[in-house]
Structure formats: structure tokens, C-alpha cells
Amino acid sequence: MIDTTNWEYACNAYNLNRIRHRCEVSVYMGDAGVDPMYDHYSDEELFKEYKWLLDERHEILDKIYIQIKAEVK
Numbered sequence: 001m002i003d004t005t006n007w008e009y010a011c012n013a014y015n016l017n018r019i020r021h022r023c024e025v026s027v028y029m030g031d032a033g034v035d036p037m038y039d040h041y042s043d044e045e046l047f048k049e050y051k052w053l054l055d056e057r058h059e060i061l062d063k064i065y066i067q068i069k070a071e072v073k
Contacts, residue, residue: 008056019046022053028068033069056064 009015023046026034038046053061 009051016043017052019053021065025061025064
């Protein structure tokens, strides 16, 4: 795992899942800032590339993710 001792966010399973969910929503919404192939990234690559999605400004993506998943089922 990545040494994130001095980073704002820890690289752990919880944060990696949050990043994946937020990437999924971003791609769904057409955000060109997220590579549609993000799901092929290693954990380290995913974290380094998209840790910015953990910022509180992107928390709305969690609510959208839940809504999308509810509609797909």
C-alpha cells in the first residue's frame, strides 16, 4: 500500500471505494476529467490520479451514486 502518512487522505479500502464510486458517477455524467478506464487502474494509480475526488466538494457524487444504483436495480 502507498505510504500516505503525510497526505490529507489515507489510501485505504474505504477511500478507494469512495473514489471508485465517484469515478463511476463522474464518467456517467460525462466528466472528461475522469478516464472511463479508471476501473483498470491499480489501487495505487487510482489513488494517485483521483484522490481529489475525496474532497468534500465532491460528496454530492455519493448521493447521485446511490440514486443511480437504485434506478438500475
